[in-house]
Amino acid sequence: xxxxxxxxxxxxxxxxxxxxxxxxxxxxxxxxxxxxxxxxxxxxxxxxxxxxxxxxxxxxxxxxxxxxxxxxxxxxxxxxxxxxxxxxxxxxxxxxxxxxxxxxxxxxxxxxxxxxxxxxxxxxxxxxxxxxxxxxxxxxxxxxxxxxxxxxxxxxxxxxxxxxxxxxxxxxxxx
Amino acid sequence: xxxxxxxxxxxxxxxxxxxxxxxxxxxxxxxxxxxxxxxxxxxxxxxxxxxxxxxxxxxxxxxxxxxxxxxxxxxxxxxxxxxxxxxxxxxxxxxxxxxxxxxxxxxxxxxxxxxxxxxxxxxxxxxxxxxxxxxxxxxxxxxxxxxxxxxxxxxxxxxxxxxxxxxxxxxxxxxxxxxxxxxxxxxxxxxxxxxxxxxxxxxxxxxxxxxxxxxxxxxxxxxxxxxxxxxxxxxxxxxxxxxxxxxxxxxxxxxxxxxxxxxxxxxxxxxxxxxxxxxxxxxxxxxxxxxxxxxxx
Ligand SMILES: [Zn+2]
Numbered sequence: 188x189x190x191x192x193x194x195x196x197x198x199x200x201x202x203x204x205x206x207x208x209x210x211x212x213x214x215x216x217x218x219x220x221x222x223x224x225x226x227x228x229x230x231x232x233x234x235x236x237x238x239x240x241x242x243x244x245x246x247x248x249x250x251x252x253x254x255x256x257x258x259x260x261x262x263x264x265x266x267x268x269x270x271x272x273x274x275x276x277x278x279x280x281x282x283x284x285x286x287x288x289x290x291x292x293x294x295x296x297x298x299x300x301x302x303x304x305x306x307x308x309x310x311x312x313x314x315x316x317x318x319x320x321x322x323x324x325x326x327x328x329x330x331x332x333x334x335x336x337x338x339x340x341x342x343x344x345x346x347x348x349x350x351x352x353x354x355x356x357x358x359x360x361x362x
Numbered sequence: 363x364x365x366x367x368x369x370x371x372x373x374x375x376x377x378x379x380x381x382x383x384x385x386x387x388x389x390x391x392x393x394x395x396x397x398x399x400x401x402x403x404x405x406x407x408x409x410x411x412x413x414x415x416x417x418x419x420x421x422x423x424x425x426x427x428x429x430x431x432x433x434x435x436x437x438x439x440x441x442x443x444x445x446x447x448x449x450x451x452x453x454x455x456x457x458x459x460x461x462x463x464x465x466x467x468x469x470x471x472x473x474x475x476x477x478x479x480x481x482x483x484x485x486x487x488x489x490x491x492x493x494x495x496x497x498x499x500x501x502x503x504x505x506x507x508x509x510x511x512x513x514x515x516x517x518x519x520x521x522x523x524x525x526x527x528x529x530x531x532x533x534x535x536x537x538x539x540x541x542x543x544x545x546x547x548x549x550x551x552x553x554x555x556x557x558x559x560x561x562x563x564x565x566x567x568x569x570x571x572x573x574x575x576x577x578x579x580x581x582x583x584x585x586x587x588x589x590x591x592x593x594x595x596x597x598x599x600x601x602x603x604x605x606x607x608x609x610x611x612x613x614x615x616x617x618x619x620x621x622x623x624x625x626x627x628x629x630x631x632x633x634x635x636x637x638x639x640x641x642x643x644x645x646x647x648x649x650x651x652x653x654x655x656x657x658x659x
Contacts, residue, residue, distance in 0.1 A: 197591050201472065205465055209450045209522035212461040215367065216453035224367045337377070344371030 246302035246352030248283070251295045252310050253358045256330060258291045260314040262359075266298055266306040270345040273307045282306060289314070307348035308334040310357050332359040366456045375454060376527040379534050386538045390498050393545075397497045400547055413612035414495050418503040420614035421489060425504035437513055441526035448523035459531065462524045463583075466516065466532035470540075470582035473515040475593065478577055479645045481628075483511060485621035488646075492617055494604040496569055501541040505621055536582040540565075550597075560585045563597045570601040571608075577645075 214220060232238065250264055265281045267273035272280035283298040289312055311320045312330030321328045327339055334350045336343050339360035394415070401407040452458050477487035489505030512533055519529045543565035550556060550563045560581040568579040578595035581588050588594040609620050629638050637650045 193592055197472075200590065201468060204468060205518065205522060208461050208465045209452065209524070212452045212458040213450040213523065215457045215461070216369070216455045217451075221367045221369075342373075344374065346368060346370050347374045 242303055244303045244352075247297055247299050248301040248306055248308075248352040249295060249297040249354045250308055250310065251293060251354065251356050252332060253293045253356060254330075254332075255289055255291055255294065255312055255359050256361060257314070258289050260289055260312070260316045261286050262289050262294070262296070263311045263313050263318065264296050265309045265311075266301055267309070267345070268304055268306050273309075273345045273348070276309075286313075301352050303352055305349040305351055306334075307343075307345050308332075308350060308355060308357055310359055312359050326362040328362070330359040330361045332357040336360070369453050369455055370459075372454050372525045372527040375459065375525075375531045379527070379531040382531075382538060383534050386541065390501070390541060394498050397545060397547060401497075410612060411495055414493050415497070415499045417612050417614045417617050418493065418499040421504050421618050422502040424614070424618050425506065425508055428506045429509035437509070438526065440513065441517065441520050441529065444517050444520040445523075445526055447521060449521060450523035452523040452525070454525050454528055458524070459528055462519065462528050462532045463535050465519060465524075466529065466536050467581075467583045468587060469515050469519065470533075470536045471580050471587040471591070473511050474580040474582070475577075475591075476515070477511060478580070480643055481625060481646055481648065482642045483507075484646050485625040486510075488605065488621040488624075489618055491569060492605055492609045492620065494608060496544060496546050496566060496601075496603050498541065498544050500569075501544040503617070506618060539583045556585075558584060558586060564588075566601045566603075567595050567597045569603050571604055571606045572599060572602055574599075575601065576606070 248266055250266075252262060252264070255262065264283075264285050264287075265278065266283040267280075268282040269280055271277075278284070282304075283301050283306075285296050285298065287294070287296060310330075310332040313319070314329050315321065320331055331339055333341070333343060334348050334355060334357050336348070336358075339362045398407065398415075401411065474487075477483040486505030486507035490500070490503050490508070493500045493503055516529055516533060519532075520526055524532075539560075543560060543562050545562050546566070548562040551559075551561050555561060556563065560579070560583055564579045564581065564585050567575045570576075575595055578593055579585065579588050580593055585594065609616055611617065625642075629641050632638050632641050632650075634650075640650055641648060
């Protein structure tokens, strides 16, 4: 049987580790810490005479759309480099927008100007050509694909959706 | 370093949780096949072992059904309810996920110790320990109420400010790590690993009914908690797996319900109201200090 001193030690040590851990998590995930880390990263790259990954030329962004079900209407491809614009689906604030006639199966769309940085890519198979993704209630009736999404109802946040400029595959999902 | 500190979405963490859990189940089945072949080569394969293995998965199925009925959605909503009162403001990043896994590991230690040392919780956890074998399928052997205790023990993490999805991920991570430990195929790992991490060797001890192995090595990922809180034992004699009083049955219903049957019987046979309560809240095998004459004797 454990002694009372051991029980007390267990309680105090555990509570201490919990509070310390949560406090550490709070500090490590604060915007100030992130800013400091970004600054340290930038200084490091500068001191090494290297270009930070976010400015390296890896592009151009070239999106291969897969799984387009027919050749009706258009495909609309939007590339966002801004988190808020992406999360609000704000078409005014895209880094790049290209429309093309739909082709059944796979097709590739290239953004010649987007050569560096990271983008969240949204592709819509606009079958009726109304420049919008149509819905029936909450489910889309046209094809939609977002970089790194795993289904038509998956709406990844910017950090999961973002991909480096360069060749990228995006699957167009139909509900 | 940026990727460790940048925010990640909680839905993504939740998606990873399901992914880890489901894929690991398949990996475990493949590993089980390897273990069974190994037993066959060593001529240790018996019908009892095969029956016991099947029973392990049947208890898993029964556990999932009872968990869905009893806990189900209630589980998730309780976490979100408590999360509103978060003390710290914790954004989800890989760093915070790692911290949460470590805290969930300490939680697991205490929850596990509680399940062994308090009779009404032991009634469900005894199912897991009732197999006289030790292979990866035993990791999936669950008791009827095994879903309740994680809820109560992990709620403080939500109160501290970790997002429920991050906590669920951490729980599954610890659970999956624990699953890997259920094997006889790995003897001992290099010393520094045995010193810090919970290993198959440490967990074999935990499943032992040998006198010196009882109530030892509760750890999930890190064995340091057992060393810290005085419940560590080293594997130095051959482990006899299973319960001190074996169930001697591969019947899945016997395996699944024997804990509650035994608890009910012990409470029933114990004379005196306070002694009955005593049986519920004390460690298995408890008897009152001034032992009243038992009519059953
Ligand atoms: Zn145990």
